[in-house]
Amino acid sequence: xxxxxxxxxxxxxxxxxxxxxxxxxxxxxxxxxxxxxxxxxxxxxxxxxxxxxxxxxxxxxxxxxxxxxxxxxxxxxxxxxxxxxxxxxxxxxxxxxxxxxxxxxxxxxxxxxxxxxxxxxxxxxxxxxxxxxxxxxxxxxxxxxxxxxxxxxxxxxxxxxxxxxxxxxxxxxxxxxxxxxxxxxxxxxxxxxxxxxxxxxxxxxxxxxxxxxxxxxxxxxxxxxxxxxxxxxxxxxxxxxxxxxxxxxxxxxxxxxxxxxxxxxxxxxxxxxxxxxxxxxxxxxxxxxxxxxxxxxxxxxx
Amino acid sequence: xxxxxxxxxxxxxxxxxxxxxxxxxxxxxxxxxxxxxxxxxxxxxxxxxxxxxxxxxxxxxxxxxxxxxxxxxxxxxxxxxxxxxxxxxxxxxxxxxxxxxxxxxxxxxxxxxxxxxxxxxxxxxxxxxxxxxxxxxxxxxxxxxxxxxxxxxxxxxxxxxxxxxxxxxxxxxxxxxxxxxxxxxxxxxxxxxxxxxxxxxxxxxxxxxxxxxxxxxxxxxxxxxxxxxxxxxxxxxxxxxxxxxxxxxxxxxxxxxxxxxxxxxxxxxxxxxxxxxxxxxxxxxxxxxxxxxxxxxxxxxxxxxxxxxxxxxxxxxxxxxxxxxxxxxxx
Amino acid sequence: xxxxxxxxxxxxxxxxxxxxxxxxxxxxxxxxxxxxxxxxxxxxxxxxxxxxxxxxxxxxxxxxxxxxxxxxxxxxxxxxxxxxxxxxxxxxxxxxxxxxxxxxxxxxxxxxxxxxxxxxxxxxxxxxxxxxxxxxxxxxxxxxxxxxxxxxxxxxxxxxxxxxxxxxxxxxxxxxxxxxxxxxxxxxxxxxxxxxxxxxxxxxxxxxxxxxxxxxxxxxxxxxxxxxxxxxxxxxxxxxxxxxxxxxxxxxxxxxxxx
Numbered sequence: 001x002x003x004x005x006x007x008x009x010x011x012x013x014x015x016x017x018x019x020x021x022x023x024x025x026x027x028x029x030x031x032x033x034x035x036x037x038x039x040x041x042x043x044x045x046x047x048x049x050x051x052x053x054x055x056x057x058x059x060x061x062x063x064x065x066x067x068x069x070x071x072x073x074x075x076x077x078x079x080x081x082x083x084x085x086x087x088x089x090x091x092x093x094x095x096x097x098x099x100x101x102x103x104x105x106x107x108x109x110x111x112x113x114x115x116x117x118x119x120x121x122x123x124x125x126x127x128x129x130x131x132x133x134x135x136x137x138x139x140x141x142x143x144x145x146x147x148x149x150x151x152x153x154x155x156x157x158x159x160x161x162x163x164x165x166x167x168x169x170x171x172x173x174x175x176x177x178x179x180x181x182x183x184x185x186x187x188x189x190x191x192x193x194x195x196x197x198x199x200x201x202x203x204x205x206x207x208x209x210x211x212x213x214x215x216x217x218x219x220x221x222x223x224x225x226x227x228x229x230x231x232x233x234x235x236x237x238x239x240x241x242x243x244x245x246x247x248x249x250x251x252x253x254x255x256x257x258x259x260x261x262x263x264x265x266x267x268x269x270x271x272x273x274x275x276x277x278x279x280x281x282x283x284x285x286x287x288x289x290x291x292x293x294x295x296x297x298x299x300x301x302x
Numbered sequence: 303x304x305x306x307x308x309x310x311x312x313x314x315x316x317x318x319x320x321x322x323x324x325x326x327x328x329x330x331x332x333x334x335x336x337x338x339x340x341x342x343x344x345x346x347x348x349x350x351x352x353x354x355x356x357x358x359x360x361x362x363x364x365x366x367x368x369x370x371x372x373x374x375x376x377x378x379x380x381x382x383x384x385x386x387x388x389x390x391x392x393x394x395x396x397x398x399x400x401x402x403x404x405x406x407x408x409x410x411x412x413x414x415x416x417x418x419x420x421x422x423x424x425x426x427x428x429x430x431x432x433x434x435x436x437x438x439x440x441x442x443x444x445x446x447x448x449x450x451x452x453x454x455x456x457x458x459x460x461x462x463x464x465x466x467x468x469x470x471x472x473x474x475x476x477x478x479x480x481x482x483x484x485x486x487x488x489x490x491x492x493x494x495x496x497x498x499x500x501x502x503x504x505x506x507x508x509x510x511x512x513x514x515x516x517x518x519x520x521x522x523x524x525x526x527x528x529x530x531x532x533x534x535x536x537x538x539x540x541x542x543x544x545x546x547x548x549x550x551x552x553x554x555x556x557x558x559x560x561x562x563x564x565x566x567x568x569x570x571x572x573x574x575x576x577x578x579x580x581x582x583x584x585x586x587x588x589x590x591x592x593x594x595x596x597x598x599x600x601x602x603x604x605x606x607x608x609x610x611x612x613x614x615x616x617x618x619x620x621x622x623x624x625x626x627x628x629x630x631x632x633x
Numbered sequence: 634x635x636x637x638x639x640x641x642x643x644x645x646x647x648x649x650x651x652x653x654x655x656x657x658x659x660x661x662x663x664x665x666x667x668x669x670x671x672x673x674x675x676x677x678x679x680x681x682x683x684x685x686x687x688x689x690x691x692x693x694x695x696x697x698x699x700x701x702x703x704x705x706x707x708x709x710x711x712x713x714x715x716x717x718x719x720x721x722x723x724x725x726x727x728x729x730x731x732x733x734x735x736x737x738x739x740x741x742x743x744x745x746x747x748x749x750x751x752x753x754x755x756x757x758x759x760x761x762x763x764x765x766x767x768x769x770x771x772x773x774x775x776x777x778x779x780x781x782x783x784x785x786x787x788x789x790x791x792x793x794x795x796x797x798x799x800x801x802x803x804x805x806x807x808x809x810x811x812x813x814x815x816x817x818x819x820x821x822x823x824x825x826x827x828x829x830x831x832x833x834x835x836x837x838x839x840x841x842x843x844x845x846x847x848x849x850x851x852x853x854x855x856x857x858x859x860x861x862x863x864x865x866x867x868x869x870x871x872x873x874x875x876x877x878x879x880x881x882x883x884x885x886x887x888x889x890x891x892x
Contacts, residue, residue, distance in 0.1 A: 100497055115490070267884070273848050288827060291820045
């Protein structure tokens with residue numbers, strides 16, 4: 001199994017560092033995905049491929065469209081245009097809950113643990129295919145009792161792995177920010193996803209907890225899952241990602257290994273602002289005014 | 303002031319058929335609002351459909367009583383589907399608007415003179431309760447000193463509280479199951495539930511139907527206990543009384559709606575009797591300059607309303623509710 | 634960022650901050666009690682200066698700006714306007730004292746016309762309207778041409794103009810801008826930077842938080858680079874623009890690429 005896992009990473013070695021580059025074994029492929037909000041193109045991705053079995057980081061400055069892309073891929077938002085597929089199955093009009101059932105599960109930037117449920121109840125909620133969740137069998141415990149027990153055992157094992165077992169009976173609302181992130185990750189694993197998409201898993205987590213979270217994300221890949229995460233913490237990105245996709249202004253501007261991406265001029269431009277070769281104090285103001293007028297006239301609604 | 307009369311009035315109402323109607327309706331609302339967070343402001347509409355479903359089947363269409371009951375229950379399911387399909391994918395407020403509108407439409411249509419042939423106009427329908435009355439095994443009423451019930455009322459109480467008890471057992475088994483867990487999660491955060499692969503729309507629909515059926519059952523019981531189906535009974539006051547009962551007892555708790563309903567009617571009837579006596583007769587306890595006897599019948603509502611406000615401010619989870627789990631979130 | 638650079642930054646600040654029109658000393662601030670986003674940040678702006686605040690995500694740039702304007706609770710430290718302590722004073726009080734603020738989002742009233750939006754800008758002193766309206770429309774002629782248009786129908790670039798114009802209606806001595814170029818196309822971003830420079834040249838001191846670090850550093854007199862709620866680097870715009878340490882802060886150590 002270990003050989004297969006590092007094979008996935010090794011497969012990335014020959015892949016050129018170009019935006020939208022095809023991958024040797026993609027779990028997700030997408031074309032021409034666009035989403036506009038009030039005149040602004042929030043997402044404008046020509047081509048995207050996520051390699052199976054590795055950790056891919058999705059980075060970019062604020063407003064680059066990362067979370068919007070997440071929402072589109074997982075069915076939480078509808079694109080203006082575009083097609084994409086998960087393991088060959090075309091998504092696009094597929095509602096969010098079905099996407100999750102197919103094996104593509106996401107977490108949220110602002111954690112969505114159910115604070116009025118206990119930790120163990122949160123975990124049980126995540127399990128797939130529960131007979132007890134069907135209305136007609138719900139009233140008869142004998143029909144779902146055994147399954148519930150099996151799910152609970154699996155949940156307890158995961159809680160132990162994520163060191164939340166002591167909090168089993170506490171309401172999730174009493175957990176700290178970092179603990180909620182852990183719970184959301186553990187709960188997502190109850191769904192047994194093939195691709196797990198983490199939206200800013202490190203945001204708001206105190207430094208002491210960060211290392212252990214990093215370890216957990218790595219273990220997800222080591223057990224054969226594919227991980228895609230959005231992050232701003234560059235150290236984390238460099239530490240654990242096998243591949244990095246950089247977005248800016250809604251488009252993918254660069255891809256590659258963490259090392260190649262950090263040194264890529266396009267990425268530096270994306271973060272620090274483009275026009276690294278021009279100085280605004282030296283540009284022709286009259287030309288700028290004309291160009292700006294033209295753009296504004298274009299954008300103005302009748 | 304004869305307190306025995308006050309107590310009798312209070313207990314008669316609290317344990318009598320009126321409280322049962324609201325207990326059933328409140329159980330339904332508990333499924334909607336307490337457990338799932340659905341804003342149904344038209345429970346009266348479900349009650350109307352249930353009550354008139356039975357009445358019309360037996361009186362207008364000449365069907366047997368038991369078939370009438372089935373028609374009543376099917377009608378409430380249809381109403382739930384009609385309301386839910388367009389609104390449950392939208393924001394919560396849309397269901398609220400749709401349910402108020404539909405219950406008012408039903409009340410007005412059922413009482414309209416144009417449909418007098420089917421629904422009996424503003425007088426409604428009678429003559430469908432014979433089968434029900436004939437099943438009554440009690441020879442006599444009962445008088446246990448503190449309270450007394452007639453023979454008919456005693457039968458209604460027996461049937462009614464049995465229904466309530468069965469209903470509570472059903473709710474209890476459902477809500478402790480994984481299905482109930484999904485509902486409570488939907489109440490808090492639908493997107494979280496979707497991200498775990500559950501079809502949120504389907505669950506909300508099931509909850510709407512289940513709660514609606516309890517509403518329909520309340521309506522059936524209401525028309526049977528008084529042996530007549532009158533459209534004006536099914537007004538918005540019905541719905542809001544049911545909410546008051548639910549919130550007093552504690553939403554999202556199995557016994558909350560039942561205890562709330564008993565307490566609600568205990569207070570309404572008790573206060574009513576108290577104020578009526580206090581302002582009645584030749585030498586009233588409260589002089590006519592402060593309160594006349596016609597005003598007395600309204601004062602109880604003022605007092606109860608103030609009490610409800612205080613309850614919502616000081617103990618919003620109601621009697622049985624858990625503060626951490628409270629269904630109404632002020633934020 | 635080492636302890637020595639931190640205290641060197643602080644000493645530098647204390648040496649030069651006298652006479653500033655707006656200064657912040659050792660700010661510890663945050664939205665929730667106990668969770669501090671700013672951990673001892675300093676800033677000053679001399680009259681007539683254009684000061685930029687840049688830094689990676691989560692560094693506390695917007696929080697610093699909001700702390701200057703009373704929108705974020707300052708737990709420790711002080712904010713002074715022309716020597717007067719204004720720490721934690723309400724934003725409306727600060728407007729009357731001469732501070733203008735342009736938020737990043739929701740910065741116009743969409744159901745009001747451009748003219749009405751600008752009227753709202755001098756709400757505290759309506760008599761100034763005619764005079765200031767003239768000033769703002771000289772700066773942004775487009776707004777004058779379209780004065781009766783509803784702000785909700787404007788494009789992002791025009792909205793930004795309305796927002797900036799509105800903040801200028803009270804003739805502030807200091808203008809605070811929160812990421813004015815956010816969400817705009819490159820051409821319109823440049824337009825915003827040019828306009829900001831013009832406003833500054835007209836005598837308004839400007840403190841701007843920016844994502845577009847390059848352009849910001851090109852127009853500002855002095856800049857601050859924040860990291861984790863404190864000052865990492867500061868200097869003239871030009872010196873920071875050429876400093877490799879700034880890139881390092883955004884993208885991690887450049888040294889890694891040399892293996």
